[in-house]
Amino acid sequence: EAQVTQNPRYLITVTGKKLTVTCSQNMNHEYMSWYRQDPGLGLRQIYYSMNVEVTDKGDVPEGYKVSRKEKRNFPLILESPSPNQTSLYFCASSGSGAITDTQYFGPGTRLTVL
Amino acid sequence: AQSVTQPDIHITVSEGASLELRCNYSYGATPYLFWYVQSPGQGLQLLLKYFSGDTLVQGIKGFEAEFKRSQSSFNLRKPSVHWSDAAEYFCAVGAESSYKLIFGSGTRLLVRP
Numbered sequence: 001e002a003q004v005t006q007n008p009r010y011l012i013t014v015t016g017k018k019l020t021v022t023c024s025q026n027m028n029h030e031y032m033s034w035y036r037q038d039p040g041l042g043l044r045q046i047y048y049s050m051n052v053e054v055t056d057k058g059d060v061p062e063g064y065k066v067s068r069k070e071k072r073n074f075p076l077i078l079e080s081p082s083p084n085q086t087s088l089y090f091c092a093s094s095g096s097g098a099i100t101d102t103q104y105f106g107p108g109t110r111l112t113v114l
Numbered sequence: 115a116q117s118v119t120q121p122d123i124h125i126t127v128s129e130g131a132s133l134e135l136r137c138n139y140s141y142g143a144t145p146y147l148f149w150y151v152q153s154p155g156q157g158l159q160l161l162l163k164y165f166s167g168d169t170l171v172q173g174i175k176g177f178e179a180e181f182k183r184s185q186s187s188f189n190l191r192k193p194s195v196h197w198s199d200a201a202e203y204f205c206a207v208g209a210e211s212s213y214k215l216i217f218g219s220g221t222r223l224l225v226r227p
Binding site for chain 1: 118123146150155156157158159160163165204206208209212213214215217218219220
């Protein structure tokens with residue numbers, strides 16, 4: 001089944017403790033992206049990647065890192081999480097990244113930073 | 115700058131009633147417009163999209179949307195709502211030269227039995 005998977009689905013952590021949220025897709029997509037969803041703000045893009053080893057900032061990249069060493073994986077790294085990073089995070093992928101390509105979303109990761 | 119406004123935070127309709135969710139966008143050129151649905155505990159699923167051509171587009175699950183350039187709107191409609199349609203709905207806009215979607219803040223749909 002074609003899908004985007006994220007792990008973990010739920011995570012509670014404390015300020016300053018490094019964490020990684022994994023994202024994997026099995027559709028051989030070139031483009032992958034991370035969004036955060038906050039009440040009243042919709043989804044905002046954090047980082048995106050057009051291909052392996054190619055990443056770029058979205059609208060809200062501060063406090064986040066990403067890497068794209070393999071085509072299928074695009075982990076989101078929070079080196080020193082803070083409470084304002086408490087949010088619902090979505091990973092998405094699409095074929096080439098063209099705006100006409102359908103983006104497929106993962107199920108989301110709910111992160112709470114205490 | 116591109117932006118999307120969904121003026122209704124919550125909408126409640128009775129099962130079987132018709133539905134219209136509003137979306138207004140701000141963009142200088144012809145926009146690429148999308149509606150996504152997010153069911154509880156799920157990721158976002160594409161309902162429909164508009165790039166060009168016929169301004170009335172059909173999507174999955176019986177939804178349709180109409181692009182009105184003069185009103186900068188792309189409202190989502192369904193003639194008869196089912197209880198399973200209860201979810202959050204997001205309108206989004208993109209540009210041909212961009213790889214990014216700009217999302218609205220979402221409208222939560224509640225369905226009364």
